[in-house]
Amino acid sequence: MIDARPHVLHDHYDVVVAGGGPAGLGAALAAREAGAERVLVVDRETEAGGILLQCIHAGFGLHHFGEELTGPEYAQRVLEAALDGGVDVLTDAYLLDVGADRAVKLLSGEHGVATLDTRAAVLAMGARERTRSAIRIPGERPAGVFTAGLAQRLVNLHGVLPGRRVAILGSGDIGLIMARRLTLEGVEVAGVFELLPHANGLTRNVVQCLHDFDIPLHLSTTVIGIDGRDRVERVTVAPVDDHRRPLPDRAWDVACDTLLVSVGLIPENELSRQLRLRLDPVTQGPVVTSAMETSRDGVFACGNVVHIHDLVDFVSAEATLAGHHAGLFAAGRHPRADNVRLQPATNVAYCVPHTISTEREHTVYLRVRNPLERCVLRLSTPDGVVVHERKLRYVVPPEMVNLRLRPAVLADFHGDALQVEVLAR
Amino acid sequence: MTAAGHDVAIIGGGVVGCALAHELTRHRIDVTLLERATEVGFGTSKANSGIIHGGHHASPTTLKGRLEWIGNQRWGDLCDELGFGFARVGELTVALSEADLPTLDHLVEQAEAKGVPGVERWDRDRVLAAEPNLTTDVVAAVHGPTTAVINPYEACFGLAEQAVHQGLVLRTDCPVLGLARNGDTWVIRTPAGPVHARYVLNAAGVFADAVATMAGVGDFTIRPRKGEEYLLDKRLAGLVHRVIYPCPTPTTKGTLVIPTYDGTIMIGPTADLVDDPDDVTTSADGADRVLAAARRLVPGISDRDVIAQFAGVRAVLDSEDFLIGPTAAPGFVNVAGIQSPGLTAAPAIAELVVDLLRAQGLELAPAAGPAPPLPRPVHFASLPTEDQRALAERDPRYRRIVCRCEFVTEGEVLDAIDRGARTLDGLKFRTRTGMGRCQGGFCTSRCMELLAHDQGAPLSAVTKRGGGSWLVLERDEVQGPGPDTGGAP
Incomplete structure (x- = not known):
């Protein structure tokens, strides 16, 4: 460089x-x-x-x-x-x-x-990266538990490998990328385990990093224990119920010397x-x-x-x-104040920016809480008057939704708050 | 070492063994310490709550009760000599109902009986004024001003480092495999060969019963009692200013809310009997219990605040007291059953054992003079700007941050390596690298590089805590064919 x-x-x-x-x-x-x-x-x-x-x-x-x-x-x-x-x-x-x-x-x-x-x-x-401790995986604390990003750094910048057989908790993009990367390096990837009922990374990464390499993705499954005194020897994984609570009766052991944790940033x-x-x-x-x-x-x-x-x-x-x-x-030119607050509502986790101006063009980024197909992104006043709608083919939490908003769209709107929702059509 | 070997061999490099080594090497004798782990303090001690108890918790009718208050009074001087942090923050034992009030009265009486100064009852308003984040359910509390916090692993490192300066022969990675008498000398069998000594001090913690059995005097059983601790994010610093105790039960002081020396909040420990003395697992159930108990004292604590978890195993005897003294095996002295308040009592235990050895006939002439104090490690983050500027000017190693969460410079990491850190955990416990909210996500690889460089070895030679705790493999160590990607697009 x-x-x-x-x-x-x-x-x-x-x-x-x-x-x-x-x-x-x-x-x-x-x-x-x-x-x-x-x-x-x-x-x-x-x-x-x-x-x-x-x-x-x-x-x-x-x-x-x-x-x-x-x-x-x-x-x-x-x-x-x-x-x-x-x-x-x-x-x-x-x-x-x-x-x-x-x-x-x-x-x-x-x-x-x-x-x-x-x-x-x-x-x-x-x-x-969120760590093993932040999600409180119980068990022992052996060497061999890495965040996916740290493993990426060790492999790509330091030229060493984290282990011989790896389990990956979380299907975030870094975890998916590392599943492929490690496979290419000759490391065996025992599986990717995802707490949610859907993958948590981009669809293209699920396809290109897991499916193309026959790496199993276990949805609604999480790691409930880590074994190994000095070095990871196995992890225990279990399916979870609808409330994301593990079902220990249906747990099984995965032999591995490494656990990568890819559970969000x-x-x-x-x-x-x-x-x-x-x-x-x-x-x-x-x-x-x-x-x-x-x-x-x-x-x-x-x-x-x-x-x-x-x-x-x-x-x-x-x-x-x-x-x-x-x-x-x-240079002393303070931006003109925004005049509308965006309020995340049904199935919208958050919107950025948090406020907009009706006089300028904006791109609003938002993330949904749950996947939906054939849906509509709706802006409405707090008392329910629809201001703007856009049809969406599908939404999933791992893929950010971008909404381009032109002043013309809000020409007839004079309030100070807009609800943002993503609803089934 | 004399031809016959050492005068004294200490088995176990926890805080008790390290305090024994430090105290004994103040005298003109030859001492060795055998520790099974790669560094001292890596067993139960590193998972200790780090509280120097006020002195009034344990009954004066017990040995631990007598040694608790003596030990409390020694730590301030020790910390000055050994250069590690010590803060007398005080404590509050909190009553959450009228039913707890007799317990508070008992604590005050016990303090009077033991001569612990300043222990007094505070009413609800005074408690909440001093600790506004405590639950409003508090009825009253007992304040103890003598309680302090330290980092227990720093205490072990400091005690051992000073002892080594004074002539201690420190043997790490040195588990004891067997014990035999040869004439008036003990022969201690280790993987590195036999070690000879006239006296053997059994400070093996949760393995003290096994070591006593090797010496033929295994007439007691250690019951491992596990304690899980949970460390909270640094942004909660100041949530409480004093160590907060619930009213105790007969076997445990309960789950505490502890403002650690480093300014983080720690909650715990649990107290669960376990079968395996090496069982340092944490559990979902333990976490739930600790969080629930901590929230009863400080409702603002959330499970989202947890950044680290760990467990240690206390060495408990059925008597619930310390077992310190000679045995039927000549020269073999037990220093066993050192559960809470063991950290507090450790310096007093060491003094007691020196007296015992003298009574046994060991000649203990004081060393020529007091050992010069150890230099206090640089803690760049807490220096005033002008001192930071001057230090960074003088030594470029202090210009580079290795650990961003705990703000540790490369200079501090290299200092720690110079003073004995050999593993990632050893570095962490000396400098706090990797101890913060990212838990080593960013600094681990740099720490590994610095350790590897010092050891003249590749990254793959660096371990988390010695033994089989390897961290990475070289590419050529990973066997097996690559994937068949023939069918992939």
């Missing part, structure tokens, strides 16, 4: 971006393009690009670049674009503190402890909490306006720190929006 570290750190920046993955790099470039003079991206790793760098499989970029790229290729493109656009990318650096007055303290491998201030900030810290919002941003209890990310501005003026957010995306392409779109408005804010 490119050695991009700036050798001079300024005392003042127009925009500081926390995180150098696709969200942060995209936002930084957009901020520059919106007129911000000095834009600094701070990233913890020695190379910018974020988790994409360990995602050596293809399937990225179809929407954003119109061609299929690997993760590192996608990262390379957004990094080069940011650098060409005049963004400073400081890697091997860690944001220690972002004060309410936007005084920034950081620790850098090159510069040591440094303090600077910024007019605007963009939070793009990404997400972390959690937005990495420690900095957001430090800034006392308003958080959405469902997304666990900040509440944002249609300009991707958080509850604190001049603090913007984008990417997985706001909500977990299935595709990096949509992260890039969101990043452009956040960076653009951060750049404008730094």
